[in-house]
Amino acid sequence: MGTTKVSAILGERTGDGVRVIGVGNAPAEGLKQGVVVDIDxxxxxxxxxxxxxxxxxxxxxxxxxxxxxxxxxRSMNSRGVVGIPSHDHEITRDDVNRTLTAGRSFALPADREILHTLPQQYIVDDQGGIQEPCGMYGSRLEARVHVVTASKHALDNVAKTLDNSRLEIGELVLEPLASSHAVLTDDEREIGVMLVDIGGGTTDVMIYNEGGVLASGVIGIGGNNITADVAYGLRTAMKSAEEIKIEHGCALSAMVDDNERIEVPGIGFRETKQVGKQVLSAIIEPRVTELFSLINDQINKNDFKRALGAGVVLTGGSSMLFGARELAEQIFDLPVRVGTPIGVQGLSEVVNHPMYATGVGLLLHSDTSEEGRLQRTSSQVWWRQSVAQVRKAIASII
Ligand SMILES: Nc1ncnc2c1ncn2[C@@H]1O[C@H](COP(=O)(O)OP(=O)(O)OP(=O)(O)O)[C@@H](O)[C@H]1O
Ligand SMILES: [Mg+2]
Structure with a gap:
């Protein structure tokens, strides 16, 4: 459920992956900046x-x-440590789960819920950098984890929205985590990469290093802000501004021909006027620069740049903005590519657009992942209870 559109991507498991068999879209109504504001x-x-x-x-x-x-x-890094029972010192799945549970055992305000506990690395005795500790020998197991929390009320509203739609619930997945399943390669995650999903209302950021999530965050700027800037700057309606942005917009003025002109419909009964493409670009560039600079300041402040050996991957609908990739390369001083969903069969050409990164990623999100199993023991249990409560409440009203 995005700010601009709601997408449903239907798939079926095949012997060697997932096949997309149906795609449906609807304009997003009752959603603001990724949050439900009108349930019906x-x-x-x-x-x-x-x-x-x-x-x-x-x-x-x-x-x-x-x-x-x-x-x-919100997200934060945490750690959990457990002792391995002394009878054989072989680490089991149960020990790993205990360590992850310890990693997420901190005081949370009553209105927040843990959404994900993402393992970054395990340390067995003094040996770090371990991705799969099961079967190893040791007496102390430590997990470094990235913990993502969400507002309970925001999740409740999602639950109620979906309950009204009479659907059965699988898993709740942080959107940039889903997007990363669809557009990043294992190599990128290993060497270090930053995913930047620029949607309509928000931009989600997720940083990977050594296969795990190092950091994640959300910025309340997206393509809608660019469209609003264009509408205001060129004095045209939002609908025209959106079309002009997609058709002629460029995030980097230096890439625009000085002489090219575009037609801009006036508001109300005002006449259509001609405007140089440079003018349009001069409106768009500062907003995209603001967005990338906010992210760049954060990664510099936290010294993450050294961890980004594979550079940056832009995705989300707004990553298609002409010149966005080039501007990102200048600001981040890192190699940048635009990521479209990979790794699915079937109607892959239909979903071959960065705006489907989250939807395809949700399809790929494996129910059998270690993370998935953990989810069901915590927030997913809560989530199902919440849905059950909502159902009960609705039933009692009826
Ligand atoms: N070719 C294009 N050039 C520039 N912008 C584009 C292009 N195609 C789509 N967009 C922009 O992408 C945005 C929508 O992207 P997306 O579908 O990823 O957002 P969303 O998931 O609905 O929103 P969010 O993730 O913020 O909740 C819109 O602002 C739209 O103008
Ligand atoms: Mg989105």
Missing amino acids: RAAGSVRKAVSDAERMAGVVMKVYNVGVAGEHI
């Missing part, structure tokens, strides 16, 4: 997207994963 209208958008996808696929959706986003998301 949001539920209507979900219903439309889902029924379109089901019609295309000719099957009914069984289980779904849902993306969670918004400025209520």
Whole structure:
């Protein structure tokens, strides 16, 4: 559920992966900056997207994963340590789970819920950098984890929206985590990469190093801000501004021909006027520069740049803005590519656009991951309870 659109991507498991068999879209109603603000209208958008996808696929959706986003998301790094029972010193899945549970055992305000506990690395006795400690011998196991929390109320509203839509719940996944499943390669995650998902209302950032998540964050700036700047700057309607941005916009003035002109429809009964493309670019560039500079300041402050051996991957609808990649390279001083979803079969050409990164990633999010199993023991249990409570409340009202 994005700020601008709700997408439902329906897939089926094949012997060697996932095949996309249906895609449905609806304009996002009742959603603001990734957060549900009107449950009935949001539920209507979900219903439309889902029924379109089901019609295309000719099957009914069984289980779904849902993306969670918004400025209520917080994240932090933590660690958990446990002793390994002395009888054989071989580390089991149970020991790993205990360590991860210890890593997420800190006091949380009553209105917040843990969404993910993402393992970064394990340390067995004094040996660090371990990705899979099961089966190793040791007497002390430590997990370094990246913990993501969300507002309970925001999640409750998502639960209620989806309950109205009569869908069965799979997993709740942080949207940039989902996007990264669809656009990043294992090599990039290992060497170090920053994913920047520029949507309509928000930009989600996720930094990977040595295979794990080092940091994540959300910035409340997206393509809608660029469109609003264009509308205001050129004195035209939002709809025209959106079309002009997509058709002629450029994030880097230096890439624009001085002589090119575009037609800008006036507001109301005012006449259409001609404006130089340079003028348009001069409106767009400062906003995109602001966005990338905010991210750059954070990565410099936290000394993350050294961890980004594979550079930056831009995704989300706004990553298609002409010149965005080049401007990002200048500001981050790192190699930048635009990531479209990879790793699915079937209707891959339909979802071959950065705006589908989150949707395809939700499809790829493995239910069998270690993280997935942990989820069901904590926030997912809470999440199901929350949905059950909402159902009960609705039933009692009826
Ligand atoms: N070719 C393009 N050039 C520039 N911008 C584009 C292009 N295509 C789409 N966009 C912009 O992408 C944005 C929508 O992206 P996306 O679908 O990823 O957002 P969302 O998931 O709905 O929102 P969010 O992630 O912020 O909640 C819109 O602002 C739209 O103007
Ligand atoms: Mg999005």
